[in-house]
Amino acid sequence: MLDYTEQIDFYLKRLFPICRSITGEGNRETLRILQEIIPLIIKEYPTGQQVYDWTIPKEWNIKDAWIKNSRGEKIVDFKCSNLHVVSYSVSVHKTVQIDELKPHLHFLEHLPEAIPYRTSYYKEDWGFCLSYNDYQCYFNDGDIYEVFIDSELKNGSLTVGELLIEGKSKKEYLISTYICHPSLANDNLSGVIMTAFLGKELQEIKNNFSYRIIFVPETIGAIAYCANNEKIMKKIKTGFVVSCVGGPGKYGYKQSFNKEHWVNRFIEQTFHENRIQYRTYPFDIHGSDERQYASPGFRMNTPSICKDKYYEYEFYHTSLDNLNFINAETINDTLDFYLQIMEKLDKNLTYEKRIPECEVMLSRQGLYPKEGGGLIPGETTTNELDTLLWLLFYCDGRTSLFEISEILHEPMNRIYELAFTLEEKKILVRTEPE
């Protein structure tokens, strides 16, 4: 099994403190660091660009933010955690009464140590997030406070990262993850780093298919990418949305919109092969960027494999989803699992017989017992011959090798190797159905 644990750990520590959002320098810095792992192309989509029903917002950057008490002591400080500021907060500097400040403070009474993660992308506002313990300790009725946010909203751009790994076939699979979360570990720094190493591995393999790997801010980034690459994205039918892959809990997977799709069975089969217990989450209209990819205009099947799925764990979208909550070894395990799936997926070819009409004359190819007449199916035929005959029967240019392996109850690898032999003998030719 491959081991990237040390490198994953290195990049977790390096990327965790960066303040990311749906736009801004933090996203560019993150993508530039990922370029050390894979040759990502960084693309910018400008503020104001119309992308389907959405408009790319102004670019947001922040330098500093704090709240001081009446003695001039900083009681909330952005420099300690970038979660302290509501993402996309506009600049503010004033002295306020507690009653005016309260609607701008966010905390969680049920998780008193945690700073919540909050955003205000599409409503110009400002706010601070803090632990309930700090709120109780530092904020009192009747007091006044000085609030300061040094941020900028300007006409700029939204940044995405893209890597196309070309295989023998131009048919593409999508691997998409999101880069818009600030200092939050499982959701989704774990997914960002795992996707980078998945790309690195896929680059080193001689692939049958092509892989499009994208790092986009969630929702608006995926929408912007689809709008700017519509023709390509409409051709892609299958992929994965990588999210939350490093938590301490159980494995699970969110099915793609068509639960009968082979990619879901692929995942389940691989869980079984690894003897991993898992939870199945049916497709839902909430979630991550599969919401865009599965929309009627695209209808892509993009499941997600998670270890502690978003919404499900207690520390979700809080400062407790940090580097103590996840670990690099778990991310490496999930990476290994994803790679097993990719290996199968890359072998999931479709073939048709060069001469589809009637049977192939196998004896001419040295593939049939030389002496005829004495053959009773199931008794004197070899299992190998039966598999070969069935494989030729199902190779209609549409049925994939995985589907054939399921029908025949044979391991995928065996079917793949057999098909490959028949391809070399020019009995089978590859096809590219949708």
Ligand code: ZN
């Ligand atoms: Zn999230």
